[in-house]
Amino acid sequence: MSGTSMEQRIAQAMAELEAVQAAVARAEAELGDASVTVRSKDRSVEVTVGPQGELASLRFLGSAYRTMEGAVLAAAVMEAAGEARTRMARQVKDTLEPLTRASSVVPELPGIEVDWGKIFGPDVLGEEDGEDDGSAAARRRRGGRRLRDEIDEDPEGDDRA
Template sequence: MTDSLEQRIDRAMAELKATQEAVARTEQELRDASFGAVSSDRAVRVTVGAQGELADLEFLDGKYRSMSAQELAASVLEAAQEARVRVGRHVMRAMAPFTEASTGVPELRGLDVDWEKMFGPEVVRERDGAAGRSADAPWRDALGEDGEE
């Protein structure tokens, strides 16, 4: 037996209301989120807010005292970039349910989000698990490094 148009509309409205409530909860959770990262040389810890804004910067163990300005800047940039990537990945995970089509109401398709355009390719790229600094990190240019160790 097929559902009447009225039943389908009621089901769609109920799912829409549930989605709106879930979006509101997710927005609140994302507004309150912050993420930190430590530079690979363990000299700097950076915390960024949900929009990628710098919220805190710590110089760890006095290591900055023996670093050149370029080295310290590279450490700050590296940690800030990693923290921003973590924010983007968190947003992607939190928003994932809203990108999927409804199983109960096929007419309600999920959001189409270009995560790479929104957050950059680093966020959608799978982590390779490699330790240390990546060879293509932009901060290497500041130090005159080309990624070859």
């Protein structure tokens, strides 16, 4: 920026700041109405999550859920909810990521720093494109498959507390 006056630099910085503020407002508006819907692999459950990963809707599809063991149904719900949260987290990250970049016009304006793990939890964004890369998210996916085998339902009428 050598060769520009202080007034020009201030004007550029103010224009950049206004552009960032407008981008933040657009991101907030876009994400405020965002949701992601995912069906479980067995197509028995459909889960919708909102922009903060909160469960917004849970639907049981068809009638298969009526004959499913509780542990299997619970695993289907958890699978769909986990995948929906991961997809929503990626959407949020993709929307906000441009705001993390330093200004190309005003080098003194750094991008915002975001700790994605703190926002979404350490496992949510640990995978890319469903690859099993040894990450915590991949381990969680494998653990979710084990859930179907390891959960035992309490027998009906078992009143132990």
